[in-house]
Amino acid sequence: MRLIDWILVIIPIAFVLGVAVYTRRFVKSVADFLAAGRCAGRYLLANARGESDSGLANTMSKFEMILVSGFVLNFWEKVSIPALLLVGITGFVVYRFRETRALTLAQFFEMRYSRRFRLFMGALAFVSGILNYGIFPAVSARFFIYFLGLPLHVSILGLTIPTFALIMASYLACTVFMITIGGQVTLMVTDCIEGLLSHAIYIAIVIAVFFVVGWSQIVDVMGNMPTGYSHIDPFDAGQVEDFNMLYVLMALVITIYTTMALQNKQGFNSAARTPHESRMGNVLGYWRTYARLLMILMLGVCAVTYLQHPDFAGPAQQINGEIQQIGDTYLRKQMTVPIALSHLLPVGIKGLFCAMMIMGLLAGDSGHMHSWGSILIQDVIAPLRDKPMTPKQHMWALRLAVLGVAVFAFFFSMLFQQTQYIALWWAVTAGVFTGGAGAAIIGGLYWRKGTTGAAWAATITGSVLSLVGILLTNGSVWKSLSRLLGPSIEAYGVLPPEQFWLNGQEVAILAAGSAVAVYVVVSVFTPHAYFDLDRLLNRGKYAHAEENKDAAVAVRAPMTLRDRFRLRNILGFDENFTFTDKLVSGGIFWWSMLLLAVNLIVTALNLFVHDWPVSWWAHYWMIAGIALPFIIAVGTLVWFGIGGTKDMFEFFHALRTMKRNVDDDGRVQSPAPGSFPLSNQAPSPAPVVPAIQPTPEGDVAIKTGAAVGARPIA
Numbered sequence: 001m002r003l004i005d006w007i008l009v010i011i012p013i014a015f016v017l018g019v020a021v022y023t024r025r026f027v028k029s030v031a032d033f034l035a036a037g038r039c040a041g042r043y044l045l046a047n048a049r050g051e052s053d054s055g056l057a058n059t060m061s062k063f064e065m066i067l068v069s070g071f072v073l074n075f076w077e078k079v080s081i082p083a084l085l086l087v088g089i090t091g092f093v094v095y096r097f098r099e100t101r102a103l104t105l106a107q108f109f110e111m112r113y114s115r116r117f118r119l120f121m122g123a124l125a126f127v128s129g130i131l132n133y134g135i136f137p138a139v140s141a142r143f144f145i146y147f148l149g150l151p152l153h154v155s156i157l158g159l160t161i162p163t164f165a166l167i168m169a170s171y172l173a174c175t176v177f178m179i180t181i182g183g184q185v186t187l188m189v190t191d192c193i194e195g196l197l198s199h200a201i202y203i204a205i206v207i208a209v210f211f212v213v214g215w216s217q218i219v220d221v222m223g224n225m226p227t228g229y230s231h232i233d234p235f236d237a238g239q240v241e242d243f244n245m246l247y248v249l250m251a252l253v254i255t256i257y258t259t260m261a262l263q264n265k266q267g268f269n270s271a272a273r274t275p276h277e278s279r280m281g282n283v284l285g286y287w288r289t290y291a292r293l294l295m296i297l298m299l300g301v302c303a304v305t306y307l308q309h310p311d312f313a314g315p316a317q318q319i320n321g322e323i324q325q326i327g328d329t330y331l332r333k334q335m336t337v338p339i340a341l342s343h344l345l346p347v348g349i350k351g352l353f354c355a356m357m358i359m360g361l362l363a364g365d366s367g368h369m370h371s372w373g374s375i376l377i378q379d380v381i382a383p384l385r386d387k388p389m390t391p392k393q394h395m396w397a398l399r400l401a402v403l404g405v406a407v408f409a410f411f412f413s414m415l416f417q418q419t420q421y422i423a424l425w426w427a428v429t430a431g432v433f434t435g436g437a438g439a440a441i442i443g444g445l446y447w448r449k450g451t452t453g454a455a456w457a458a459t460i461t462g463s464v465l466s467l468v469g470i471l472l473t474n475g476s477v478w479k480s481l482s483r484l485l486g487p488s489i490e491a492y493g494v495l496p497p498e499q500f501w502l503n504g505q506e507v508a509i510l511a512a513g514s515a516v517a518v519y520v521v522v523s524v525f526t527p528h529a530y531f532d533l534d535r536l537l538n539r540g541k542y543a544h545a546e547e548n549k550d551a552a553v554a555v556r557a558p559m560t561l562r563d564r565f566r567l568r569n570i571l572g573f574d575e576n577f578t579f580t581d582k583l584v585s586g587g588i589f590w591w592s593m594l595l596l597a598v599n600l601i602v603t604a605l606n607l608f609v610h611d612w613p614v615s616w617w618a619h620y621w622m623i624a625g626i627a628l629p630f631i632i633a634v635g636t637l638v639w640f641g642i643g644g645t646k647d648m649f650e651f652f653h654a655l656r657t658m659k660r661n662v663d664d665d666g667r668v669q670s671p672a673p674g675s676f677p678l679s680n681q682a683p684s685p686a687p688v689v690p691a692i693q694p695t696p697e698g699d700v701a702i703k704t705g706a707a708v709g710a711r712p713i714a
Helices: 005-026 030-038 043-054 054-069 072-090 094-099 106-111 115-133 136-147 161-210 215-222 247-258 277-310 310-326 329-335 336-344 349-386 393-417 422-446 452-473 475-490 506-526 532-537 579-607 614-657
Strands: 152-154 159-162 691-695 700-702
Touching: 005 152, 005 161, 005 349, 005 614, 030 161, 030 349, 030 614, 043 054, 043 136, 043 161, 043 277, 043 349, 043 614, 054 072, 054 136, 054 277, 054 329, 054 336, 054 349, 054 422, 072 247, 072 579, 094 106, 094 422, 094 532, 106 115, 106 422, 115 349, 115 393, 115 422, 115 452, 136 329, 136 336, 136 349, 136 393, 159 161, 159 349, 161 349, 161 393, 215 277, 215 349, 215 614, 247 506, 277 310, 277 579, 277 614, 310 336, 329 336, 336 349, 349 393, 349 614, 422 452, 422 506, 452 506, 579 614
Parallel strands: none
Antiparallel strands: 152 159, 691 700
16 A cells, blocks of 8 residues: 555545534434434435445455356346346235334234234344344454455554454444444435445446456456356356355345345434335435446456466466465455455555445444344333333433444454355344244234244244354354264264355255244144234224325225236336436336346347357456446446435435424334234224324424334335
8 A cells, every 4th residue: 555545545534534523413312313313315325325235344245256156146146136026016025014004023023923022033133133243343354454464463562462353443443433423314424425435436446457457358267267167158157156046046035035024224224204215215226236336346357367367477476375375264265356456456546445445344334233233222122111211311222232232243253263155144144033034024914824923933943043054154163063973974874074064045045944834834733813914904994094195104005916017016106206206216127127138038049049159258248247337337426426415415404403302212102912803802902003293394203102213104
């Protein structure tokens, strides 16, 4: 790193921290800390949530995938589009959850099953979340050590201290500081600014690396992999392990099964000023991802090319020497791309890349800390208290919870040895909660025979299998277990492999499938009366009259199957969509369908007509993988820059002028267990619904009993 590189790192980071301090004056209530006052616009959401999703660990995970599969995983991911569109068309889970009128997932669990189950699921979500986040500090610290060429240990006051620990402690302290001074308000603004700066850096990096590594050199390396391991031809990549078509299909199944189950980034889900702004923020986020995915793809394939092409034999020898000095086998793989980039990137661009990674680190980690700390307080501790906390007590409880998450992550990263890819670790740890929660959500919404006992059994099954999977997929644990049980297993002709038979994604699939089976079996064989789903879903004689349209919570009659397949309903268009909104949403829909159609045609040609040569695949990836995404990235930089800046000024104005409600602290006035009767019971009183009134900004404020992460539901 030269002086200009350090300047390019320090200036944007100092600016972001200065803005963080400025936002403190706008945080005046628990709702501000948790949900940014529910007054964020679409571009603020798209930029902030997108940057939070693009944390350093997430980028490292993408590098791992590219190192293994090159371009080809990008091709197979298009397969998931039709299934995800079908989920959207049918309104799977989301539609029925809306009919329950529950404000949070926790409230639904209490309404459908019991209060104890709600508390258990809140605690389980917290445990799953902090395990999922636990490796973030380790991955981040190691990146900076090897990218910057830092020593493994430093001497301070005569003490030898691991650089690894110093980096983790420093950046975790910085992140905790950002969250505790302003909560979600600070995250919305700083993440948006970081997102805009990162977007510009993405484009600069893509242009710069083409001056170092040429396209012909990339094609030479990507197309000359061993048979079955091609990084450019998806139909010659059948031997690629972990990140292949099977991985994409498993990820698709998990995505559908866990609809609404994942609870990370919950602050962003509740920060929009209206439901429509939240929806449009999600749509706009799809456009924004093109710039980031393009940058990651180019850096990944250029790093591989730099290491393997004969034109770079000299630098590659030095890089491989540095890589081989790393003792741990998995860590060598994880740090291959960062070490290569430390030599590949030119002066100035190296500093920009480092700044981008630091900004992603602050955004990604702060989002996780905020989410899991909030869940601990809001869904576990607060419901157990007989007396509500005062606003001051509540704010300090949230801050201490965030600090606790950071302390746990520090020691977890110090002690835990990661032996599998980041994406696979995320899959198995998320399964601690979602493995059973998916069955409880789907069964609770769609099956009147589902019982509380079945929900408990399914959740425990999914969680236990995921926890066991975490242990077995850890290399050191598996080696110890193999030495202990190896002789007994070998007696039956089974030779324990070097690593556990299943990876993290496969463990997640097993946990989910087992949870579903247990839920069904326990429900069928447990004597009980059928649950009154009409009562839960507010149908039939329990249907509510249409509410105030201005409050954006109008209750609509269920659509017929034919209506749902109309184009406007496929795209989710309603009276809130302006002409511009329709262009934006329709554009991403038809663009996705165009890419899918192109891939289907390419697949048919390769399977039934003629295998494409490497030169044809080179043209395909240059157009579909680089040129078109680059054009979109440049356009969205200008578009989102203007929109994000305008939204930030409106955000500050709304926070400055809005009237706070001290009772809006995340408490849920849900009905007591049994309020939703079984079919053989007499009807009980209707559930308590929070009072709703319009605010001066045109949003709706939930006066008493506003749920954590809740927003008015369209």
